[in-house]
Amino acid sequence: MEKFQKILIANRGEIAVRIIRTCKDMGIRTVAVYSQADAAALHVRLADEAYEIGPPEAMESYLNFEKIISVVRQSGADAIHPGYGFLAENPDFVECCEKENIIFIGPSSQCMYKAKPKNRARQLMKMINIPVTPGCDDAITNGNEAGTLRAREIAAEVGYPVIVKPSGGGGGIGIMIARNEDELSKAIAGAETRGRKAFGTSSFYIEKYLHGMKHVEFQVLGDQYGNVVHLGERDCSVQRRFQKLIEEAPCPIVSPFWRMKMGAAAIDVALALDYVGALTVEFFYFPEERKFYFNEINSRLQVEHCVTELVTGIDIVREQIRIAEGEELSFNQDDIRMNVHAIECRINAEDALRNFIPSPGVISKLRLPHGPGIRIDEGIYEEYNFPFHYDSLMMKLMSVGKTRADAIARMKRALGELELQGPKTTIPFHNVILKEEDFINGGYTTDLADRPDVKNKLKP
Secondary structure (H helix, E strand, O other): OOOOOOEEEEEOOOHHHHHHHHHHHHOOEEEEEOOHOOOOOHHHHHEEEEOOOOOHHHOOOOOOOHHHHHHHHHHHOOOEEEEOOOOOOOHHHHHHHHHHHEEOOOOHHHHHHOOOHHHHHHHHHOOOOOEEEOOOOOEEEOOOHHHHHHHHHHHHHOOOOOOEEEEEOOOOOOEEOOOOOHHHHHHHHHHHHHHHHHHHHEEEEEEEOEEEEEEEEEEEEEEEOOEEEEEEEEEEEEOOOEEEEEEEOOOOOOOOOHHHHHHEEEEEEHHHOOEEEOOOOEEEEOOOOOEEEEEEEOOOOOOOHHHHHHHHOOOOOHHHHHOOOOOOOOOOHHHHOOOEEEEEEEEEEEEHHHHHEEEEEOOEEOOOOOOOOEEEEOOOOOOOOOOOOOOEEEEEEEEOOHHHHHHHHHHHHHHHOOOEEEEOOHHHHHHHHHOOOOHHOOOOOHHHOOOOHHHHHOOO
């Protein structure tokens, strides 16, 4: 297969910018698409070409198959990189690309259908003897009378509290908690609405709500020749409403034994799927009980892929492109080393002091931190009017050090140097968490951000 000369990025914001930068490093021209709300966005400014694809509503722009493919034809792009979210895990879109002879930088539709909807991955895990969270293996199409009745039966079987998950995507988007039957209908409605808007499908499934665990995920890469490796794990346990806010690699409390166990399970998943491209396998890890459960598969690039890049020295986007070009992986499992530590803080346009309410608006001042061990993946610039239509992520601020203590110290310094005026942000949250004893000692769990003592430190 010939090398790509031009790639269309079917996304927006910081991830589109991040992909553009690697493409430029590789000598590949880039094509941006944008909605009317994103006409002044940074990814539009940085791409070699840019095409408007419709109004702000994602269903009429970033989720519109026909418009994306039309721009591929118009621009002469060799391939589509989906980033994360939107069409990144939509097997119907991938199948459409295949029928049009357009290369999709990611797994095949056949592979993706095996893992989609999300609940289908649970069935696969059971087949290869990987433990799964108690819940249902079949998606519920909608919250009509029959769907709600089925959801109640499952919730009663596994026991409350339960979570309702949209089956079309991941990233914690649309997940709702129901602590009793009265809350279940509201949770179903919320998951349906968010799933339809973010992923184009309203189907959902039910799982037991677990807490007090580590959210640990493994980054996997597979090529077209059957070579599969994992790049170690990330700890994504600092979350608010199932949305990750701080990630780090490696997990500070995962032992070599459990890294081997979960890493082997992640590779088994990729092999069972005949996976080609970048894959993330998420687990819930209970160190005290010495066990883990499968959470979900993400058949795409993850927001937090950057911390893995920092600790392994591997550019995952570059590898995605090389794999899609038909190249073989240039490293094996023994080549992967994690000799440093990296931390990522997501800077969102949300008011951390007022229950994380959205805070879009004009960025009146922006000064980014610099210096050793700092990386920033941003989708903003000074005087940019940050829109309210999409995800609230403005940038990812990352630090890397020889030790975890070094990485934490550098992150504190970077947060102190970062000036962002206009929209309210999650910076106060990060400043609080980085000082918490449970975070410093690495033993924190997914409950950390919900603790009353932590919440009290975030009151205006």
